[in-house]
Amino acid sequence: MHLHEYQAKQLFAEFGVPVPAGRMVESPPDAVAAAKALGGERWVVKAQVHAGGRGKAGGVRLVDSMETVEKTANDLLGSHLVTKQTGSPGLPIHRLLIETTVAIDRELYLGMLVDRATERVMVMACAAGGMDIEEVAERNPDAILTEAIHPAVGLQGYQCRNLGFGLGLGGEQIRAFTRLVGGLxxxxDQLDASLVEVNPLVLTADGELLALDAKLDVDDNALYRHAAIGDLRDPTQEDDKERSAREHGLNYITLDGDIACMVNGAGLAMATMDLIKLHGGEPANFLDVGGGATADRVAEAFKLILSDAKVRAILVNIFGGIVRCDLIAEGIIRAVQEIEVTLPVVVRLEGTNVDKGKALLDESGLSIVAADGLTDAAQKVVQAARETRS
Structure with a gap:
């Protein structure tokens, strides 16, 4: 689950990570009031959306008067911010973060994530802060400093010092950096995060370290332990179909193509999309109905698929392991009948009771195309989509 910058900074502060003074607002008058309360002569107005690249997209603006604060808030609130991470529709701006300005001496990068290769939390740091870390890693991978945290002993002081010295810090700055990394x-660890990123982490003209930006993602699977964190979810920043899918226990991601996929198992879903691409089609979604797919879940999956106006054909690819193919076939038939699916539906079944499942589809009288094997299914659904488009 993604958090807004202002939410992440509130949590940073609770764990002793220094952040600039700031206030979240939802209206232009509140923005002016926040700037007055913060004091000073210049402020930063930041659009609160779940996407990076806000500054380049005009979502982070430096202002130097109350009139400009109000005008900037009026311009941003209610609009959509389009960045390289959002796609063309962009994300709606309903909140702003008003912050005091900081005299910056250096910009650094600091991040933590779960590294699947080492099965440990990895701390990353780089002297090139304020830039896209992916671009830095591609151009100069040696610039990225890393320390893997052993799960049994946790973060060690020498690891913080290694990173600090690698960033060119010294003296009291090393001690402040160690405290900051320890807080992060x-x-x-305590919030079950999957990603923490500070870009930039700034060294001020006074020699202090501040988290000028903050990105925090929390593992969805751990939210049952963090009810207060779950309450911070902002549904306006999420795709409507993806949100609906989550409510029904489905894993759904919207894509740009016109061939909808309904598959059980993430690996099989990826392979299905690859085959569609290989045979000249474009997937409209990633949809994993899970290993315990039921008739009700299949019906909800069809509703999700049909809510996408650009879909021209549907491929159902089910491997019946935990759930028998005949039960899946019954669910498909019921869903097609109840929802009145008019688009071409290609079904590939494999696994337990596959013959019974195919027989049910054949005897249903519905216009469901049965496929023998994944390649055959991909070819048939790509052709069906072409015919529907023409």
Whole structure:
């Protein structure tokens, strides 16, 4: 689950990570009031959306008068911010973060994530802060400093010092950096985070370290332990279909193509999309109905698929392991009948009771195309989509 910057900074502060003074607002008058309360002569107005690249897209603006604060808030609130991470529709701006300005001496990068290769939390740091870390890693991978945290002993002081010295810090700055990294790791561990990122982490003209930006993602699977964190979810920043899918226990991601996929198992779903691409089609979604797919879940999956106006054909690819193919076939038939699916539906079944499942589809009298094997299914659904488009 993604958090807004202002939410992440509130949590940072609770764990002893220094952040600039700021206030979240939802209206232009509140923005002016926040700037007055913060004091000073210049402020930063930041659009609160779940996407990176806000500054380049005009979502982070430096202002130097109350009139400009109000005008900027009026311009941003209610609009959509389009960045390289949002796609063309962009994300709606309903909240702003008003912050005091900081005299910056250096910009650094600091991040933590779960590294699947080492099965440990990895701390990353780089002297090139304020830039896209992916671009830095591609151009100069040696610039990325890393320390893997052993799960049994946790973050060690020498690891913080290694990173600090690698960033060119010294003296009191090393001690402040060690405290900051320690706070971030406690936050990461106690809140079951999957990603923490500070870009930039700035060294001020006074020699202080501040988290000028904050990104925090929390593992959805751990939210049952963090009810207060779950309450911070902002549904306006999520795709409507993806939100509906989550409510019904489905894993759904919207894509740009016109061939909808309904598959049980993430790996099989990826392979299905690859085959569709290989045979000249474009997937409209990633949809994993899970290993315990039921008739009700299949019906909800069809509703999700049909809510996408660009879909021209549907491929159902089910491997009946935990759930028998005949039960899946019954669910498909019921869903097609109840929802009145008019688009071409290609079904590939394999696994337990596959013959019974195919027989049910054949005897249903519905216009469901049975496929023998994944390649045959991909070819048939790509052709069906072409015919529907023409």
């Amino acid at each position: 790791y406690r936050l990461f």
